[in-house]
Amino acid sequence: MTEVLIVGASFAGLTAARELRGRDVLIVDRSPIGAHQTSACALPLRLVQWLGAEESVLNAESRMRVEIGDAHWNVRLPEEFAVIDYEACCLAIARQTDARFEQIRVVGRDGVFVLGSAGERLEADWLIDASGWRRVLDPAGPTRGSQPSLVIGTEDHVPTAAAPHADGFAFYLEKQLLKSGYGWSFPAGDHVRAGVGSFIKEPLQPPMKRLRQRDTLGAGREHHGGAIACNPRDPVAGGVLFIGDAAGQALPVTLEGIRPAVYFGAGAGRLVMRTLADDLTPAQAQARYAALHQQHLSGYARLNRIQRWYRWLPEFALKRLATKALGRPHADGHEIGFRSTRYLDVLRAEHLPALP
Numbered sequence: 001m002t003e004v005l006i007v008g009a010s011f012a013g014l015t016a017a018r019e020l021r022g023r024d025v026l027i028v029d030r031s032p033i034g035a036h037q038t039s040a041c042a043l044p045l046r047l048v049q050w051l052g053a054e055e056s057v058l059n060a061e062s063r064m065r066v067e068i069g070d071a072h073w074n075v076r077l078p079e080e081f082a083v084i085d086y087e088a089c090c091l092a093i094a095r096q097t098d099a100r101f102e103q104i105r106v107v108g109r110d111g112v113f114v115l116g117s118a119g120e121r122l123e124a125d126w127l128i129d130a131s132g133w134r135r136v137l138d139p140a141g142p143t144r145g146s147q148p149s150l151v152i153g154t155e156d157h158v159p160t161a162a163a164p165h166a167d168g169f170a171f172y173l174e175k176q177l178l179k180s181g182y183g184w185s186f187p188a189g190d191h192v193r194a195g196v197g198s199f200i201k202e203p204l205q206p207p208m209k210r211l212r213q214r215d216t217l218g219a220g221r222e223h224h225g226g227a228i229a230c231n232p233r234d235p236v237a238g239g240v241l242f243i244g245d246a247a248g249q250a251l252p253v254t255l256e257g258i259r260p261a262v263y264f265g266a267g268a269g270r271l272v273m274r275t276l277a278d279d280l281t282p283a284q285a286q287a288r289y290a291a292l293h294q295q296h297l298s299g300y301a302r303l304n305r306i307q308r309w310y311r312w313l314p315e316f317a318l319k320r321l322a323t324k325a326l327g328r329p330h331a332d333g334h335e336i337g338f339r340s341t342r343y344l345d346v347l348r349a350e351h352l353p354a355l356p
């Protein structure tokens with residue numbers, strides 16, 4: 001019998017598999033590895049380096065521009081951020097694992113068996129669900145896209161020549177664009193990733209249209225989107241470890257899901273590795289993983305509160321808050337320090353070596 005079965009070959013699943021080198025690991029995904037990008041793929045550069053996926057970096061930035069109407073702030077980021085090629089990153093992590101890969105769409109469980117859509121019946125000592133917001137191994141059944149707590153986002157890849165105003169990492173918080181969420185523009189080599197993320201369920205095509213007009217964007221050559229799970233859910237259920245979006249571990253407000261997927265994926269992978277080396281019992285590993293998740297719940301609760309309030313904030317109040325957090329807006333693009341990094345301290349790359 002397989003020692004570890006991981007469902008989902010994206011950031012969380014591949015990171016967990018990398019921690020399980022030398023063991024008998026099967027990783028399954030409904031798509032080939034790296035074939036199905038949903039994310040804008042911006043993450044701290046140090047995390048890309050930690051993952052050994054530097055070859056996937058398309059662009060790196062140490063500043064971001066925050067724009068609210070005519071006011072803007074040029075903000076020094078607490079650390080350099082990279083925009084990566086999703087497929088190249090996934091393949092680079094996959095190469096560092098010893099896992100076997102099979103393309104299987106998981107449809108649920110039947111007792112100890114994980115079921116595939118073509119009649120596959122898979123069995124393993126350990127089950128790790130890294131299937132993203134769908135959480136396909138949840139004993140209560142997979143999550144539906146209509147779940148109100150899911151955040152939604154969409155993005156176009158616009159060739160650089162068709163994005164004349166793109167200038168570094170930019171976030172648009174103006175309410176005319178989106179009532180409850182934000183827009184972004186990230187240069188990524190030969191194209192710009194321009195998108196919107198909404199904290200509430202609303203059609204995203206109207207804000208995308210406004211974003212295209214705002215930045216006089218030409219036609220996108222690629223388009224993708226999906227849900228983001230920012231509400232923490234049981235990290236252990238029915239004997240399965242849930243990691244990344246499957247455990248609702250994406251960061252509210254910033255909507256960064258890659259950092260937590262890697263962090264919790266590495267944590268879960270290491271704990272399972274210790275059970276296979278007879279250093280921990282399965283019950284101890286499950287309890288420690290649940291404790292690791294629990295340790296961060298107050299940070300998620302704080303950010304989720306901000307995310308809920310955000311829709312009620314009028315733009316003038318938003319500008320006032322931005323001024324309080326980031327300093328006075330500088331129309332000349334003068335660089336200012338980033339004074340409010342507290343929320344970004346959650347799950348920093350330097351915490352990875354100290355995982356259990």
Ligand SMILES: Cc1cc2nc3c(=O)[nH]c(=O)nc-3n(C[C@H](O)[C@H](O)[C@H](O)COP(=O)(O)OP(=O)(O)OC[C@H]3O[C@@H](n4cnc5c(N)ncnc54)[C@H](O)[C@@H]3O)c2cc1C
Pocket residue numbers: 007008009010011012013028029030031036038039040041042043104105106107130131132133134136152153154155195224225226227228229243244245246250255256257258259261
């Ligand atoms: C538009 C948009 C932009 C975003 N931008 C950013 C960003 O810039 N930075 C950032 O940090 N985060 C961003 N996010 C969030 C980020 O994409 C996710 O939080 C992150 O990908 C979660 O990683 P994961 O490994 O947990 O799950 P996922 O990346 O969602 O991977 C889940 C995997 O499971 C597979 N799978 C799903 N169902 C099944 C099934 N039934 N059977 C088999 N396999 C299955 C999928 O094919 C997929 O490979 C963005 C999200 C969206 C929607």
